[in-house]
Amino acid sequence: MVHGQVLGARLAPCCRSLARAGALRSRAAAPVASTLPKAARHRAFGSTPRRFRERVSSREDDSTTAVNGAEPELNPAFADIAFAFDIDGVLYKGQEGIPGAREMLQKIRRQGLRYVFLTNGGGAHENAKVASLAKRLGLENPEVVLKDRVIQSHTPMRSWDQDIKEKGTVLVTASQPERARQLAREYGFKRVVTPADLLAANGHIYPFAHLRDSLHKEFSPLPDGKSAAAITDPYSRDIPSDALQIDQILVWNDPRDWSLDIQVIHDLLVSHRGYLGTISTLNGDRSLADHGWQQDGQPALWISNLDLVWKTEYPVNRFGTGAFLHALEGVWAAVTEGAAPLRYHALGKPSRHTYAYAHERLLHYDADVPEAQRAGRRQKRRPLRRVYMVGDNPESDIRGANEFAPEDGTKWESILVRTGVFQPTRAEPEPRYKPTVIVDDVVDAVVWALQNEGADVSREWLLSK
Numbered sequence: 001m002v003h004g005q006v007l008g009a010r011l012a013p014c015c016r017s018l019a020r021a022g023a024l025r026s027r028a029a030a031p032v033a034s035t036l037p038k039a040a041r042h043r044a045f046g047s048t049p050r051r052f053r054e055r056v057s058s059r060e061d062d063s064t065t066a067v068n069g070a071e072p073e074l075n076p077a078f079a080d081i082a083f084a085f086d087i088d089g090v091l092y093k094g095q096e097g098i099p100g101a102r103e104m105l106q107k108i109r110r111q112g113l114r115y116v117f118l119t120n121g122g123g124a125h126e127n128a129k130v131a132s133l134a135k136r137l138g139l140e141n142p143e144v145v146l147k148d149r150v151i152q153s154h155t156p157m158r159s160w161d162q163d164i165k166e167k168g169t170v171l172v173t174a175s176q177p178e179r180a181r182q183l184a185r186e187y188g189f190k191r192v193v194t195p196a197d198l199l200a201a202n203g204h205i206y207p208f209a210h211l212r213d214s215l216h217k218e219f220s221p222l223p224d225g226k227s228a229a230a231i232t233d234p235y236s237r238d239i240p241s242d243a244l245q246i247d248q249i250l251v252w253n254d255p256r257d258w259s260l261d262i263q264v265i266h267d268l269l270v271s272h273r274g275y276l277g278t279i280s281t282l283n284g285d286r287s288l289a290d291h292g293w294q295q296d297g298q299p300a301l302w303i304s305n306l307d308l309v310w311k312t313e314y315p316v317n318r319f320g321t322g323a324f325l326h327a328l329e330g331v332w333a334a335v336t337e338g339a340a341p342l343r344y345h346a347l348g349k350p351s352r353h354t355y356a357y358a359h360e361r362l363l364h365y366d367a368d369v370p371e372a373q374r375a376g377r378r379q380k381r382r383p384l385r386r387v388y389m390v391g392d393n394p395e396s397d398i399r400g401a402n403e404f405a406p407e408d409g410t411k412w413e414s415i416l417v418r419t420g421v422f423q424p425t426r427a428e429p430e431p432r433y434k435p436t437v438i439v440d441d442v443v444d445a446v447v448w449a450l451q452n453e454g455a456d457v458s459r460e461w462l463l464s465k
């Protein structure tokens with residue numbers, strides 16, 4: 001038996017579902033983010049189960065054969081359940097893998113269980129995250145165990161409308177802007193601009209040169225021959241044809257030069273229709289909603305995740321993208337004199353966009369089908385009954401899973417581990433967002449979940465070959 005702190009009675013599945021549904025209804029839904037009109041959101045995003053009570057056999061699988069590429073054998077008891085694992089603080093901490101995480105992943109893969117990795121990390125290609133995870137876990141077969149399963153905070157943008165990607169121009173801010181640009185292009189965005197491009201195109205945009213030769217030394221010409229210096233009168237509506245217009249602002253993970261990034265994001269949010277160098281004449285108009293702020297066709301602002309902090313080897317949690325957002329909101333409150341909240345969309349956990357994307361991936365999961373067979377094949381939908389989200393951050397992992405209720409009726413349960421961000425303190429002995437259960441680590445989390453499905457499994461079994 002796993003020693004876990006179960007929050008709430010352990011009920012029969014049907015009763016638990018009803019109890020959870022009631023809890024969801026009664027829970028005050030705190031806003032994940034300020035929102036732009038629904039239409040804008042829709043522009044971006046296109047779009048009674050069986051129950052097994054089967055004892056899991058304790059036979060030993062041939063790990064070499066299975067892990068090296070053969071399709072795993074599906075244990076029927078686990079046909080309609082799945083896992084979503086957070087990465088930082090759950091599978092590794094800093095450079096060190098969490099003990100047992102590797103063996104656990106190998107085992108559940110051999111059992112044919114569906115799983116994805118749901119991380120608020122980003123700024124690089126999903127395959128880079130696979131490589132770093134494999135290295136930290138000491139996994140020799142990352143292709144089979146990890147590949148095509150990583151969902152980063154900005155991965156849902158892969159499913160954005162093609163029209164937006166092909167016709168629009170986006171500004172991307174990120175920890176490594178050039179890497180982010182490459183990835184955005186792979187996602188299908190045709191015109192990607194970074195703050196460094198703007199700085200190179202017009203040095204007056206940011207009158208401090210301290211990072212110009214280091215952080216901002218890599219840049220590209222603006223797309224379609226556009227200029228960042230075309231506008232001289234910010235209030236003129238005689239917009240030159242070569243003026244740069246930005247349609248979406250994508251904040252991708254931990255911007256490094258907050259000062260420049262906040263400056264250019266601000267400039268676009270106060271602009272007329274996203275034309276760089278303009279100022280909207282609606283700003284501050286008290287007769288309009290939000291006193292006219294962000295009411296003049298300015299670009300939509302997307303924040304890839306809201307994590308205030310994340311866990312490294314350092315004893316005090318480190319600032320994440322959420323901290324950048326708070327800084328931006330602070331500046332916005334000063335600029336608007338508190339007359340209008342900053343309007344933005346959030347991706348990453350706990351946003352519904354991210355959980356819905358993960359859910360779809362799990363429903364159509366086919367990473368175990370060889371690539372050659374996958375090409376041109378219509379992905380089969382395999383229904384789910386329950387998904388277990390395993391995470392270390394109550395504010396993102398747990399909250400997101402608790403609040404996500406997909407239309408197909410699948411239940412998302414939340415399991416909080418003690419290996420990461422969450423550490424009970426005297427001031428906050430219990431997490432603000434209550435998981436179904438709290439356990440010591442990711443191995444115990446999976447054992448608890450499988451036991452919850454009626455399987456007689458142990459930690460030893462899960463770690464065995």
Ligand SMILES: [Mg+2]
Pocket residue numbers: 086087088089090391392393420421
């Ligand atoms: Mg984490």
